[in-house]
Amino acid sequence: MSERLLSLDGPGPFGTPPGEPDGPAAGAPPAPSASLPRPRTSALARFALVGEVVQGGFVELWAHKLRSILTLSLLMLGVFTLVVMTSVMDGVVDKISTGVAGMSWDGTLLLVPKAPTTSEEQKRFAMSPGLRYEDLSRLTAPHPKVLGFIPRANARTTVRVAGGAERVFVAGVTHDYSLLMNRPIGVGRGLTEDDERRRSTVAVVGATLGSKLFGGTDPVGRDVVLEGVPYRIVGVLAAGQIFSDENYMDANGFLIPLETFMDRVNPGHSLDQLGVKLRSRADLDEVTSVMVARARQAHHGIEDVEVKDLEAEIARAWQRFLEQVRGWRIVLSSLAATVLLVGGVGVLSVMLISFADRRYEIGLRKAMGASDGEILVQFLLEALVLAALGAFLGTLAGGALCRGLSALFPYGLPVNPVGMVIAWVVALGLALVFGLYPALRASRLSPMEAMR
Numbered sequence: 054m055s056e057r058l059l060s061l062d063g064p065g066p067f068g069t070p071p072g073e074p075d076g077p078a079a080g081a082p083p084a085p086s087a088s089l090p091r092p093r094t095s096a097l098a099r100f101a102l103v104g105e106v107v108q109g110g111f112v113e114l115w116a117h118k119l120r121s122i123l124t125l126s127l128l129m130l131g132v133f134t135l136v137v138m139t140s141v142m143d144g145v146v147d148k149i150s151t152g153v154a155g156m157s158w159d160g161t162l163l164l165v166p167k168a169p170t171t172s173e174e175q176k177r178f179a180m181s182p183g184l185r186y187e188d189l190s191r192l193t194a195p196h197p198k199v200l201g202f203i204p205r206a207n208a209r210t211t212v213r214v215a216g217g218a219e220r221v222f223v224a225g226v227t228h229d230y231s232l233l234m235n236r237p238i239g240v241g242r243g244l245t246e247d248d249e250r251r252r253s254t255v256a257v258v259g260a261t262l263g264s265k266l267f268g269g270t271d272p273v274g275r276d277v278v279l280e281g282v283p284y285r286i287v288g289v290l291a292a293g294q295i296f297s298d299e300n301y302m303d304a305n306g307f308l309i310p311l312e313t314f315m316d317r318v319n320p321g322h323s324l325d326q327l328g329v330k331l332r333s334r335a336d337l338d339e340v341t342s343v344m345v346a347r348a349r350q351a352h353h354g355i356e357d358v359e360v361k362d363l364e365a366e367i368a369r370a371w372q373r374f375l376e377q378v379r380g381w382r383i384v385l386s387s388l389a390a391t392v393l394l395v396g397g398v399g400v401l402s403v404m405l406i407s408f409a410d411r412r413y414e415i416g417l418r419k420a421m422g423a424s425d426g427e428i429l430v431q432f433l434l435e436a437l438v439l440a441a442l443g444a445f446l447g448t449l450a451g452g453a454l455c456r457g458l459s460a461l462f463p464y465g466l467p468v469n470p471v472g473m474v475i476a477w478v479v480a481l482g483l484a485l486v487f488g489l490y491p492a493l494r495a496s497r498l499s500p501m502e503a504m505r
Contacts, residue, residue, distance in 0.1 A: 139472025225314025
């Protein structure tokens with residue numbers, strides 16, 4: 054009897070049943086030693102298993118609310134930072150590029166008075182009246198490679214209106230200033246050649262100043278008093294971005310005909326600058342030489358003016374701006390990556406705690422036939438569910454903030470799809486990396502040890 058109980062080779066639970074001969078029946082072929090192959094799981098069954106795992110992940114999140122909220126908050130903040138950072142940076146670059154284009158200094162030379170640097174230059178410059186209105190007849194002579202000339206004279210004075218007085222900028226310009234400098238008229242009309250010829254006391258007011266002086270009502274047709282002389286407002290500049298001193302003065306001041314400015318505001322007839330708009334950027338050197346020669350001839354050989362290549366200066370400033378933007382991208386990306394990394398550690402903590410709490414469940418699943426790979430995939434899917442939920446909430450919050458800030462940018466502030474994809478990939482990738490260790494531990498757990 055003891056020998057029969059010790060024999061465990063038979064098909065029965067305790068070996069060969071009583072009354073049966075040991076070993077295979079006479080004449081029967083020996084039983085194959087390999088186990089039968091597992092039946093293949095259908096695609097529908099696999100999909101149902103994935104759905105069950107995802108549902109189980111949400112159940113686990115709901116069962117441990119505080120722990121899940123802390124982990125989701127970190128993942129959400131990381132994704133939120135990446136989404137908002139990439140979108141806002143794109144919006145800032147668009148806004149700055151629009152403002153730079155609005156300055157209209159592309160292909161433009163600027164003649165300005167030159168400051169003396171030595172005592173000899175001071176003596177020589179004292180013999181020249183400097184850049185004056187009377188020089189325009191010589192300096193602005195037509196040239197085939199010049200699109201137009203933009204003289205400008207500035208002053209700061211007090212304007213009186215019915216509601217009081219205000220300190221403002223006044224600029225004397227020509228009738229084509231708005232066209233050449235991209236200053237469109239929002240309401241009314243701009244200055245005309247007839248205004249220049251008649252030396253009319255008319256003015257175009259900037260959008261900011263017009264709203265300030267007249268409380269948002271239409272300023273066209275109103276009268277203001279400049280230097281004791283009444284001026285009729287005939288137009289209002291359209292609102293635009295301010296990226297230069299000229300932009301600021303135009304938005305917060307008045308434009309009047311240059312001849313009127315010289316007669317009534319600046320009896321000295323001095324000019325602050327003369328812009329030269331080129332037809333082609335390739336003609337820069339030639340036109341520069343021409344303008345320098347004209348200025349020298351007008352000032353009897355005294356070179357008391359200098360030429361600035363505004364486009365080159367703006368290009369250098371633009372490169373400096375892009376370098377600053379690149380630095381800010383690195384800083385904010387590092388911040389977002391740090392938050393996401395901490396969120397990945399949170400995923401690791403949650404999955405380890407989940408593994409410790411569900412050892413019996415893991416053992417039971419394995420006892421019922423679940424393979425190591427299925428347990429591994431189950432835990433990895435649960436980690437992905439956690440990360441996807443955090444990324445989804447972060448994307449929603451980032452999109453809402455971008456929508457709220459869109460009015461501050463010229464082209465709105467759409468969510469950058471590249472930033473959103475990067476945020477999701479990083480969040481899900483960290484979930485896989487940090488969820489792999491708990492998944493491996495769960496898959497290698499023996500059923501006997503788990504159910505002990």
